[in-house]
Amino acid sequence: MKQRNFPDPELMPPPIKGSDEGSFAHSSVAVRLGVIAKRVIAENDFTPEIVENLEKLIQEIPYGLVRPLQDTHSPDLAAWTSYLEPFQNCNWLEIPWYFAEAYFYRRILEATHYFQPGRWQAVDPFEYQKNLGLSTAIDAIAALSNFVNNAIQDIHPNKTYLKELIYFDLWGNRADMSLWPAGEVEQNRVESEREKSYILADDTSKVADRIASFSSTRIDFIIDNAGFELIGDLCIADFLLTTNAAGTVYFHLKAHPTFVSDATIKDVIYTTEFLAKSSDRDVKAFALRLKNYIANNRLKLREHLFWTSPLPLWEMPDTIVNDLARSHLIFLKGDANYRRSMGDRHWPFTTPYGDIVSYFPAPLVALRTLKSELAAGLQTAQIEMLNHQDPDWLTNGQWGVIQFVDRS
Numbered sequence: 001m002k003q004r005n006f007p008d009p010e011l012m013p014p015p016i017k018g019s020d021e022g023s024f025a026h027s028s029v030a031v032r033l034g035v036i037a038k039r040v041i042a043e044n045d046f047t048p049e050i051v052e053n054l055e056k057l058i059q060e061i062p063y064g065l066v067r068p069l070q071d072t073h074s075p076d077l078a079a080w081t082s083y084l085e086p087f088q089n090c091n092w093l094e095i096p097w098y099f100a101e102a103y104f105y106r107r108i109l110e111a112t113h114y115f116q117p118g119r120w121q122a123v124d125p126f127e128y129q130k131n132l133g134l135s136t137a138i139d140a141i142a143a144l145s146n147f148v149n150n151a152i153q154d155i156h157p158n159k160t161y162l163k164e165l166i167y168f169d170l171w172g173n174r175a176d177m178s179l180w181p182a183g184e185v186e187q188n189r190v191e192s193e194r195e196k197s198y199i200l201a202d203d204t205s206k207v208a209d210r211i212a213s214f215s216s217t218r219i220d221f222i223i224d225n226a227g228f229e230l231i232g233d234l235c236i237a238d239f240l241l242t243t244n245a246a247g248t249v250y251f252h253l254k255a256h257p258t259f260v261s262d263a264t265i266k267d268v269i270y271t272t273e274f275l276a277k278s279s280d281r282d283v284k285a286f287a288l289r290l291k292n293y294i295a296n297n298r299l300k301l302r303e304h305l306f307w308t309s310p311l312p313l314w315e316m317p318d319t320i321v322n323d324l325a326r327s328h329l330i331f332l333k334g335d336a337n338y339r340r341s342m343g344d345r346h347w348p349f350t351t352p353y354g355d356i357v358s359y360f361p362a363p364l365v366a367l368r369t370l371k372s373e374l375a376a377g378l379q380t381a382q383i384e385m386l387n388h389q390d391p392d393w394l395t396n397g398q399w400g401v402i403q404f405v406d407r408s
C-alpha cells in the first residue's frame with residue numbers, strides 16, 4: 001500500500017462552519033441551501049408527497065437538528081449513519097460547512113426518492129440545470145471544439161495549446177450552478193486572453209513541461225461540474241489521448257447527483273451524445289473522438305461513493321489511494337474538491353498548498369476558481385491587494401489558482 005502522509009490532527013486549524021458569524025458559509029447554509037431546494041421543486045414535476053418532503057427539509061434549515069438518513073434502499077445508508085454519529089443534537093450551522101452541504105444534497109435525494117424503486121428512482125433532480133448549462137454554452141463549445149481540433153494537429157503535445165486548454169478549463173469552473181443558475185449569468189466566456197493577473201498562483205508552465213515529457217502515461221481527473229466545465233475537462237482529455245501523452249485518462253465522477261452541477265457517468269455520456277448531435281463540424285469531430293476513446297476504454301469513467309461523501313480527501317479509502325498511485329498526474333477540479341483537499345479548514349492563506357496535500361499519492365494539479373473563504377499558497381502582499389481591490393475575491397469566482405504539487 002502506498003505510504004500515506006495524513007495531516008497531523010493536532011496541527012490542523014478548525015473546520016469552517018456555518019456558525020462562523022458573518023461568513024459566506026453562514027449565508028450559504030442559512031439562505032442559499034433553501035433557495036436551491038426551492039429551485040428543485042420549481043424545476044421538477046414531483047408528486048405532492050415529494051414536494052412536502054422538500055418543503056420540510058427547507059423548514060429544517062438551519063436550526064433543526066440533523067438526523068440519520070431514512071432512505072432504506074440507498075447504498076450509503078450505513079456510511080452516512082457513521083458520518084452523522086459525532087453530530088447528534090447539532091443543527092446545520094454547528095456542523096462543518098462542507099459536511100452540511102454534502103448532507104443537504106444527500107437529503108435532497110432522500111426527499112425525491114432517488115434510491116427508492118419506482119417512478120423517481122435515479123431521476124436527477126438537477127437534470128434541468130445541467131442540461132441548460134450545456135444548451136446555453138453552444139457558441140463557447142463550438143469555439144473550444146475548433147481550438148482543440150487545431151491543438152491536436154501536432155504529433156507531440158504542443159505546450160502553447162496545452163496551456164490555453166488548461167486556462168480554458170480553469171475558467172470553466174466559474175460556471176457553477178449551485179451559485180449561478182445556468183443561463184442567468186454569462187459564465188461560459190471562452191476567453192484565454194483573460195488577464196492572467198486573475199490567476200493568483202499559476203503553475204501552468206510547470207504542468208505543460210511535465211506533460212510534454214509524457215508518453216502513453218496514465219492521467220487522472222477528479223472531476224467537478226457537468227455542463228460547460230466538463231467540456232473543458234473533455235478537451236484536455238482529448239488532447240492528452242490524441243497526442244498520446246496519455247495512453248489512458250481516468251475520470252473520477254460522483255456516484256449520484258450532488259452540489260447541483262457535479263458530474264456523474266450519466267452526465268459524461270449525455271454530454272458526448274449532445275456534442276455528437278451537433279451540426280457544427282468541429283463539435284461533431286471532437287465528439288466522435290471522445291466516443292471512440294470511451295468505447296476503446298482509453299477514456300475510463302469511474303464512480304465511487306467516496307466522491308459524494310462528506311469526508312476530507314485525506315480519508316480516501318486504500319482502494320482509491322492505491323489506484324491513484326498509478327497515475328502520473330492528477331487534475332483536481334473545482335472549489336468543492338479543493339476545499340475537501342484541505343479538510344475545509346481555516347488554514348492561513350499563506351500556507352503552502354503542498355504542505356497540506358502531501359498525502360496525495362501522485363503529482364497533483366489543482367484547477368480552482370475561488371468560491372469559498374479558504375485559500376492556500378498565496379503571498380501576504382497579494383492578500384492585502386485583493387482585500388483592497390476586490391473585497392469579494394474569495395467567493396465571486398473571478399479569481400483562480402492553478403497549483404502543481406509534484407511527487408516525482
Ligand SMILES: O=P(O)(O)OC[C@@]1(O)O[C@H](CO)[C@@H](O)[C@@H]1O
Pocket residue numbers: 028101173176178179224225259333334335336337339369371372
Ligand atoms: O466545486 P465547485 O462547483 O467549483 O464549487 C462548489 C462550491 O464551492 O460552490 C459553492 C459556494 O461556495 C459551495 O456550495 C460549493 O462548495
